[in-house]
Amino acid sequence: MGAIDVWSQMTTERMAAAPWLATLLRWTGQENKPLVPTPEMTLKAMDAAGVEISLLSAWHGPQGSLISNEEVSAQIDAAPDRFRGLATVDLTNPMQAVRDIRKWVDGERFVGVRVVPWLWDLPPNDRRYYPVYAACIDAGVPFCTQIGHTGPLLRSETGRPIPYLEDVFLDFPELTVVGGHVGFPWINELISLTIKFPNFYIDTSAYAVHRLPRDFVEYMKGIGSSRVMFGTNWPMLSPARCLEELSVLNLTPEQEDAFLSGNARRVFGI
Numbered sequence: 001m002g003a004i005d006v007w008s009q010m011t012t013e014r015m016a017a018a019p020w021l022a023t024l025l026r027w028t029g030q031e032n033k034p035l036v037p038t039p040e041m042t043l044k045a046m047d048a049a050g051v052e053i054s055l056l057s058a059w060h061g062p063q064g065s066l067i068s069n070e071e072v073s074a075q076i077d078a079a080p081d082r083f084r085g086l087a088t089v090d091l092t093n094p095m096q097a098v099r100d101i102r103k104w105v106d107g108e109r110f111v112g113v114r115v116v117p118w119l120w121d122l123p124p125n126d127r128r129y130y131p132v133y134a135a136c137i138d139a140g141v142p143f144c145t146q147i148g149h150t151g152p153l154l155r156s157e158t159g160r161p162i163p164y165l166e167d168v169f170l171d172f173p174e175l176t177v178v179g180g181h182v183g184f185p186w187i188n189e190l191i192s193l194t195i196k197f198p199n200f201y202i203d204t205s206a207y208a209v210h211r212l213p214r215d216f217v218e219y220m221k222g223i224g225s226s227r228v229m230f231g232t233n234w235p236m237l238s239p240a241r242c243l244e245e246l247s248v249l250n251l252t253p254e255q256e257d258a259f260l261s262g263n264a265r266r267v268f269g270i
Contacts, residue, residue, distance in 0.1 A: 003049070003052060004270065005234065005239060007144075007203055007231035008042070008055060009056055010056060010075050012036065020119075039075055057114045058114070091126075092128070094132075102135065118159060143178070147180065148184045169197045177199065182207055183202065194223070204229070228263065230259055
């Protein structure tokens, strides 16, 4: 079985026009490249790196929808054996957020919910998230979020694991959380939370694997071998770019299998 990319999206024209995206494009050297991939482009990029399934994110922010659940559903329809979805919600409308999760998240096509804290400038222990957590538990799916510093020119503090995510785990011990983007520079906080809470997982999106922090790689080879999943942040980074130097990590075959697909299959029920 091929790899599973747990953080991907097919950006829309309105998301590509977001002012905060310019910094991220500069980081990845794509200032002058279109960032609105088609399903065909996405599948070609997946095939080039041996990625079997990509989890496509919907996005919603304070200014409104950037990639709607409806648009992600249509993207899944283009290749239902290769795509799954992560639903989005509007944090300012908690009851509608709960209804949207109940409508879209079936554990088969849509296998989780994602909210990006820096986009809202709200850490994950803010009360506006709490109905979302309850709905994720009820649906039996992970809550996916971003941890660590922020590429766009917005505050990074919302991505700090302690105390924000720690509060969430203490209030919702049944909730499974997948934190994307590695968690740098708070790697020690991240490791301590995964030791303390067995339902906290990490993905490597936004990193080519040979650029992962050394402490994080050592964690992947030890207690983190059952917690870390592969992600890209496509189209900002391609799967091939992320995996082209996978061998430098010196993972065992068992560790590599868990990282590329095994952990994701278990956590997302794929």
